[in-house]
Amino acid sequence: MKKILGIFGLLMAVCLLTALASDSFLSAYNLENLVRRSALFGILSIGVAFVIITGGIDLSIGSVVCLVGCTLPWLLTVQHWPLPLALLAVTGLSLLIGLIHGLLITKLRIQPFIVTLCGLLLYRGIARGFTHDQTVGFGSGFKELRSLATGKIPFLPGFDLPAPVLFLAVVAVVAAVFLNRSIYGRYLLALGRNPQAAKYSGIATDRMTLVAYVLSSTLAGLGGVLFVLDVNSAQPVDFGNFYELYAIAAAVLGGCSLRGGEGGIVGVLIGATLMQVLRNMITLVTTHNNVEFAIIGAVILIGVIADELARRVGARRRAAKALQAATSA
C-alpha cells in the first residue's frame, strides 16, 4: 500500500511539473492521447506483471506487438480473410507463443531471459520477413474496427474517454480479481517467492508458470491489435520497438519485484501511466527527444533505489521490534 502511495506521489509530482512547464499538457487533446497510450501500455504491463510475479521475465512483448500488429492488417488487406477469422488467428498466435515460452521454461528448464530474448529476435524477424519489410496498414478501410482503439466515449464536458480505456478496465479488473481473490493468484505469489515451498505444498508450479507466460503473450497480442488499430499501419522494422522495456519498467515501478512474488495491479497501472507521462513531458518540455531514454532510465533507477532503501529501513525496524518483543517476553 505504501509502495503504491509512493509511486502515485511521484506520478502526481511529474504531472504537476509538466503542467507548470507546458500549457498544452492539460489540453483535452493531449490528455486524451496520454490516457489512450497509458491504457495501451497498461494492458502490456499487466501481462508482463504476471510473469515478473513468478520470478521470470518476458522480453518478447514488443516483438509480439509487432508480429500481431503486422499480421492483422496483412491478413485483412492482403490475404482478404474475413474479420472474425483474422482476429481468431492473431489471438491463437499470441496464445501459442505464450504456450511455447511456458513449455520451454518449465519443461526444458531454459531460463526465461533466453527464451524470450530469442522470441524478441524471432517474432520481429518473422514479421519483417513475410511483409518484406514493407509497411502494412488498413488504408482508409476498417473504420468500425479501428474505432475500437480510436473511438471515444463521452465522459466529461470537453473530455472524452479513449476506447482502449474500456479494454484496460476489463483486463485490470479481471487481473486484480485473479491475482488477489483466486487461489491461483495466491499460488503465483507463493511460487514467485519460493517455488520449492510452493511445490511441496501441492501447487502445480509448472502449470501456473505456464499460465503466466500465456497471459503475458495474450495481453501483448491484444495490445498489438489495439496499437495497430490506433495508428492505422505498422512498420515491421520498428513497430512495438522497446515496448517490452516500457512494460517491464512500469511493472517494476508499480511494485513488482524482479525477484518474484510481489506486485499488484493498481501499482502496475500507475507505473504504466507514469512512464507515458514522462514521455509526454519530454516531448512537451524539451526541445529534443533524444534524451528520452536517459530521463526515463534515471527516473526508474531513482524509483527503484528509493524503494530498496525504504525496504531496508522497514526490515531493520521490524527486526528491532521483534528483538524487543523477544527480550521483553
Added chain:
Amino acid sequence: MRPPLLEVRQLVKTFAGVRALRGVSLTLGHGEVLAVIGENGAGKSTLMKILAGVQPFDAGELLVDGVPCVMRSVQDAMGHGIALIHQELNLAETLDVGANIFLGREPTRWGLIDSRRVTEGARRVLEQVGLRVDPATPLSELTIGQQQLVEIAKALSIQARVLIMDEPTSSLSVHEAEALLGLIRELRSKGVSVVYISHRLGEVEAVADRVEVLRDGENAGSLSGAGIVRSEMVRLMVGRELSQFYPHQPHGRGEVALRVQGLRTASNPRHVVGFEVGAGEIVGLAGLVGAGRTELLEAVFGVVPALAGEIEVGGVRVTPRSPAEGIAAGVALVPEDRKHHGLVLEMGVRENVSLASLNRDQRAGFLNRNRENELCSEMIGAMRIKTPNPDQPVQFLSGGNQQKVVIGKWLATRPRVLLLDEPTRGVDIGAKQEIYRLMEELAAQGVAILFASSEMEEILGMSDRVLVMHEGRLSGELAREALSEEAIMALATGSVASVQMSEAV
C-alpha cells in the same frame, strides 16, 4: 600459569530477535579434546561459527592465549590457528585434492601457481591424517570419509592449533568414524586441541577429555574424566530426567494407515523398500546422513515420485506422482529444510498455514477468506505459535515458531499419515517439547506418524518402533523393547548383517 589456548566469556548472539546465545562461557586448554553437546537449537553451531570467524558476536569476550581478540573473518580465525570443519564439507568437488588443500592461499612462483609446492605440501599433510591418495586425484573420486580427511589436512596445512569439528561423523561408516576418533587422539598427542561437536554420545564418551553441555543458549553444566557418562550428559542436555522430557506413551498399532511395498526411489533405485505404519503409531526413521531417509519420505509424499512400487493409504492404493496427489491421499510431509521447502518466508503466518489447503477450501477457484482465517486461528492456538499478528511475515519469527507454522500448515490438510523430516532441527527446547506433545496428541487421534531424525535421543524417546536405513535400504526394524543407541547405530552403519525384517503386523 599458561593461559588457556581459547576462552570465551559470557558470549551473546542474537539473530533477528532470537537469542541464540545468552552468555556462554568456555575454555579450551592446550592439547585437549573438548566435546560440546546439546540438543538441536542449544546454540552449538552458533558458538562454533563465532569461534571460527564466520559470524560476529554481539557481546562478551573472546580470548586467544589470554589476549582478547575479535574474529572479523575466517582468515582472522585462521591467523589465530583456529579452523572449522563444517558439517557440510566446504570443498570444491571439481578441483583435485591438492588444489582443495591450498584453496585461496596457493603458493605462487612468478605470479602463477607453483604446483610442485602444492603437491609436496599436500603430501605432507595428507600423510599426517593417514590418507594415502595422490594430491592430483579429483576430490569427487573420494568417499565422504576421505573428503573429511582432506578437510582436516587442509586445517593442518595452516598450522591449526584448534580444530573445530561440527558433527564430523554424521555421514561416516562405523569404520571411518573409528578411524577419525583415532586421528583425533593422535592430533591431541601432538598438541592440537579439538572442539568436538556430536550427537553421538558414545563417541563423546570415547574421545573427550571434557564435556561442555549447552542448553537453550546457556551453559548447562560440564563433565570431565570419569564423569563423562551417557546418562549424566543426557540429563544436562534436556534439563530433567529423560522420561519427563519425552512425553511418549506407547501406542497400540491401529489398522494399517500407510503401506509401502516394493518401493524404489529415484536416488536409490537398486534397493527395494517396504514397511507399514499403523494408525496412531509413531515410527522413527533412523540412519546416517545420506542413508536415503529424506528421499524415502519424499517418494511417499510424491515430491520425487518413486520409480516403482506401491503406496497404500488407509487401504487405498495411491502412489502419488506429485505433492498434490499426496495431499489428496491424506499424506503430509513436514520437510527437513524449513526455509527452502517448508515456508514462503516473506508471506504471513496465515498465508503459509493455508497454502496447502487452499485447493480443498476453494470456492470455484476463489479464496475462501473465512475458512482461511479460521484455519489460521485454529493452528495458532493448537500449535501455540507466538506471533504478533496472523499477517506477520514468518521470516521474522523464531526457528521454533517457524517450524510450528510448517507443522500447522500440514495439520490444516487433516492428514491420515504425517511424515516429519527432522522435525526439531534448529528449534529451541520449548518449541521442541510442544512438537513432541503435538505428535503424541496426533497419534492419540489416530494419525500415523513417521518421523526421520538424526537426534538419537529423540528417536529413542519418541518412537513406538524404529526403522533404520543404511545406504538407501531399510537395514532393520527395532521394536521399542529392543531400542538402544548401539542397536540403531549397528544397523545404521551396516556393521551387522541386515536384521530380518520383523514380520509386518
